[in-house]
Amino acid sequence: MKKATLCLSIIILIFASCSKDSGPYIVKPPPPPPPEKPVLVSFSKEIQPIFDNHCVSCHNENHSLLNLKPCCSWYELLATGHNVPYLDSINPDESKLLKRITGAVMPIMPPTGNPLAQEDIDLIKKWIGEGARNN
Numbered sequence: 001m002k003k004a005t006l007c008l009s010i011i012i013l014i015f016a017s018c019s020k021d022s023g024p025y026i027v028k029p030p031p032p033p034p035p036e037k038p039v040l041v042s043f044s045k046e047i048q049p050i051f052d053n054h055c056v057s058c059h060n061e062n063h064s065l066l067n068l069k070p071c072c073s074w075y076e077l078l079a080t081g082h083n084v085p086y087l088d089s090i091n092p093d094e095s096k097l098l099k100r101i102t103g104a105v106m107p108i109m110p111p112t113g114n115p116l117a118q119e120d121i122d123l124i125k126k127w128i129g130e131g132a133r134n135n
């Protein structure tokens with residue numbers, strides 16, 4: 001009798017330890033990350049505000065060479081340059097605009113007050129290198 005009880009409990013134990021077979025455990029690989037889009041500098045959101053804050057007090061419709069107000073800045077920078085292009089996307093350092101804000105050609109712009117912050121200069125240079133888009 002004792003033996004039978006022991007046998008029974010062992011059988012119960014064996015069955016109890018069997019869990020439901022849930023099939024092969026498949027680990028789904030994570031979805032591939034979306035292709036990285038190049039983040040372009042935005043002329044309207046990042047460059048024009050620099051002109052608005054530091055340049056348009058002089059460079060407006062009354063300036064004889066360059067109007068940097070939102071209406072006109074991109075067109076004037078692209079269309080003119082008075083013999084030397086304002087913008088050179090192949091070699092941004094050669095851009096007249098960049099040379100004036102770094103002081104490579106004097107007088108540095110803006111001629112009064114503090115020069116532009118280095119990050120603003122870098123941003124303008126990057127924008128020129130990306131093709132000086134009107135974006």
Ligand code: HEC
Nearest residue numbers: 054055057058065066081082096097100107109110111112
């Ligand atoms: C206080 C007035 C004043 C401010 C502010 C100013 N400029 Fe000028 N800028 C001038 C004057 C005046 C000239 C023309 C004389 C000269 O070339 O130095 C000029 C000339 C320039 C030229 C050369 C134009 C050409 O065809 O030769 C560029 C480029 C220029 N500025 C860019 C800027 C930028 C960009 C800013 C803002 C970061 C700025 N300037 C801020 C007064 C100013």
